[in-house]
Amino acid sequence: MNPDVAAELKDLSETLEGIERVMDLDALRARIAELEEEAARPDLWDDVEYAQRINSQLVHKQSDLRKITGLRQRLEDLEVLYQLGEDEDDKASVAEAEQERTQLKRDLADLEIRTLLSGEYDERSAMVTIRAEAGGVDAADFAEMLMRMYLRWAERHEYPVEVYDISYAEEAGIKSATFRVDTPFAYGTLSVEQGTHRLVRISPFDNQGRRQTSFAGVEVLPVVEETDHVEVPEKDIRVDVFRSSGPGGQSVNTTDSAVRITHQPTGIVVSCQNEKSQLQNKAAAMRVLQAKLLARKREEERAELDALRDSSGSGWGNQIRSYVLHPYQMVKDLRSGYEMGNPESVLEGQIDGLLESGIRWRRQQQDQQQQS
The missing domain is CATH 3.30.70.1660 (Alpha-Beta Plaits)
Structure with a gap:
């Protein structure tokens, strides 16, 4: 793999690791489990506003987890795509990998900013x-x-x-x-x-x-x-x-x-x-x-x-x-x-x-x- 590309992929991986630490995936999964249990209560919808709030929180937390785990999977797939393109001299695969790398950088930057938003509201x-x-x-x-x-x-x-x-x-x-x-x-x-x-x-x-x-x-x-x-x-x-x-x-x-x-x-x-x-x-x-x-x-x-x-x-x-x-x-x-x-x-x-x-x-x- 091109040394510059390898270095940038390593930087992206370290950035994602930092995001994963800040967002605490274990705690996030535990919170999702709590919300799922609460959302499954038979009497939940007796209080409509509370039910809507629980379901909204659940959707947002699940979305956060999917986003982080999805970025990790994309990063791993990107490394494979680069390697495949270089091993087989497949210019189309390399071009696709370059495009994905640019988008992945943007998506990681957006998520990194989210980790800085920790105020009460x-x-x-x-x-x-x-x-x-x-x-x-x-x-x-x-x-x-x-x-x-x-x-x-x-x-x-x-x-x-x-x-x-x-x-x-x-x-x-x-x-x-x-x-x-x-x-x-x-x-x-x-x-x-x-x-x-x-x-x-x-x-x-x-x-x-x-x-x-x-x-x-x-x-x-x-x-x-x-x-x-x-x-x-x-x-x-x-x-x-x-x-x-x-x-x-x-x-x-x-x-x-x-x-x-x-x-x-x-x-x-x-x-x-x-x-x-x-x-x-x-x-x-x-x-x-x-x-x-x-x-x-x-x-x-x-x-x-x-x-x-x-x-x-x-x-x-x-x-x-x-x-x-x-x-x-x-x-x-x-x-x-x-x-x-x-x-x-x-x-x-x-x-x-x-x-x-x-x-x-x-x-x-x-x-x-x-x-x-």
Whole structure:
């Protein structure tokens, strides 16, 4: 076998061994056995929500195990394929092995990133809210660009997305939008996007063609589950209904089915207008409100810990990324220093490199805090 190929296959095997240790295959198999036993209980479906949760966990754990064992089998098969191609001088087999090696590297890198997502809520789906900040119409346009970027990213990975609410700006773009990315580890992955994003470009809205800087904020929350018990008493909320509208004030619904919920103790306001009925919109808005209340609770707990650790300034909620379209072309993560020279591809949803750099940076920060 070619020495360079042999060395890379050895590196891939060592990477997979590290993943197998972190994910603890024996513990994973034991957990699957427990969940299978629980799922087989005759009275399981007496509590539908609990049953759904057990079955969902079982499916995800089984998928994780299949993915790891499948990668190990693919790596072993790849070595055989290379050897066979070289022994028989079969160029087609060697070409197939080269293609599989490239794909295997990608799949291992994706799984390695998963091992870095070990936070309390990292396995959950994500609730994403984007808001236009400073910069006027350019900021509203930038907020819409960011929303498209995340939706295109989810589409590329075939992750289901549910848009809860969009508030359109008067001239162009959006004031805000809230949507849910519904796949395991969406929160852990997208949480590194939280903070302020900055765009520098020649403004398409400036008739003098001047360069403008605008800002948009991204908030990422874990989707609330029943086990979180975020109770919202009816007396604490005010529910207003209104007519849904689209861009430019165009009516998209002739009934007052859109719902706005105000949580009176905190002043948090959420709305949903994209479902067909008032009841559906209220249920969706309540899910967003519960996620925000959970995040508020976690933020208060984190603030208490930060005060004890005297870790002021270690947060990453301010400017996290710059998108420069003029006078040069670059997207830069301001925390990790990771750069990409093609903003157009980034804004089309090719953000996996940025997400990976953010996850690795966050893990480094966590490790340093634990050591200090």
